Amino acid sequence: MEDILIAGVDEAGRGPLAGPVAVAAVILDPARPIEGLNDSKKLTEKRRERLYPLIREHALAWHVCFIEADEIDSMNIFQATLAGMRRAVEALSPAARRALIDGNKVPPGLPCPAEAIVGGDATEPAIMAASILAKVARDQIMVALHADWPQYGFDAHKGYPTPAHLRALARHGPCPAHRRSFAPVRNALGLA
Template sequence: MLLPFFQEDLVEAGCDEAGRGCLAGPVFAAAVILPKDFYHPLLNDSKQITEEQRNELRPVIEQRSLAFAVAQLDHKQIDKLNILKASFKAMHLAVKKLQAQPGLLLIDGNRFSPFKRVPHKCIVGGDGKYASIAAASVLAKTYRDDFMKELHNKYPRYNWAQNKGYATKEHQAALDKYGPCRYHRKTFRLDYSQPRLVTMTPSVNSLSLNSEVAVSAE
C-alpha cells in the first residue's frame, strides 16, 4: 500500500517524469500535491498498471489533487541539455506552475537538481512507495502517451501509438528502413542505416510543440 506522505509538517509535491529512455519525442514531468487522506485502489507506479487504469486515474488525480502541473521539454532541448538535465528542468517547470507552494519535493529517483529554495528528498522507486509520486508518474505518462499518439498520425511508420518512442524491435526496424525523423533525439544512439532525416512536418497543435509549455490546475 502506498504511503500518503513522507512527513506531516510540510506540504509535499510528488514529482516524476516519463519518456527519459525514449528515442524520440519530449520528456514530460508532473508535480502533484495530494490531500493527505487521498486514496484510490488503482493508484501505483504508472509502469505497474495498465493503460486503461492510468487513463481512469488521470481525471481522479486532477480533480482531487490540491494542485497539479505537467510540463515538457522537446527533443531539441534534450539534445542541447542531455536527457538527465532535461528531465530535471521539466520537473522544475512543473513545480513552478503549481498553484500551491510546496514545502518539500518528493523526487522519484536518486538524483535531482535543487529547485530554488524548496528542499527535496530523492526516493529510489518512489513512484511505488508514495502516493503523490505515483500520481505524478501517472500524469506524466498519460500526457506523454497522448502526445506520441498524436505524432503517430503524422509518422505512422514508427508505430508510436504502440511503442511511444521507446526502443522496441519494431521501432528499431523502422529506423533501419526509413532513418530518423525530426522528432528523434539526435544525441541518442540510434541503430539505423539511412542517415537522412525524414523531412515531413506534422501539424500538431501549438500546445504539444512548445518545449516549455505546462498545464496546471488547482
C-alpha cells in the same frame, strides 16, 4: 496547510528515441484520497487512464511539463529531466513547501526543500500520482505524433527502441520528433 503541501515528482520517457520526456508534479489532497494509486509501470493502460482524470480533479495542485527532443539533445536526457522536474514544481499553485523526487538526485534550483527517494514511485502516493500523470500525458503526445508520422508506429511503442521502431528508423530515417543525441538515431543519420 503547510505540512500537506508536499509535491510528488516523477517523469516518463527517459529511454525512448523519440518524443518528449514528460515530468509531473502533484500535491495530493489528504481530504480526497484516490484509491488504486501505484507506480504507473505496475498499472494497466486502462487503469492509468481511469486514474488520470481523478488525480487532476482531486489533487490540490498538479502540473505536467514536456521537454522536447531538441532540448534533450542540447543538454542530455539527465539534465533535461532535472530541468523538467524544476519547471513542474515551480508551476504548482499553491506552491509546494516540500518535494519528494523519484530517483537519487534532487534537481538544482527547486523553489522548496526536496528529498530524492529511490523507488519512490512504489512507496509515496504523491510520486505515484505524478508517475501516472507523466505517463498518460506522454502517451497522448506519442499518439498525436503518430498521426503526423505513422510510418514509425509511435502509437504502439511510444518511441521506445523496439525492433519495429528500429526497423522504421533504418528505413525512413529520423523525423523531427527523434532525439538526435541517442545512438540509434545518430546511427540512422550516419553520424555514429
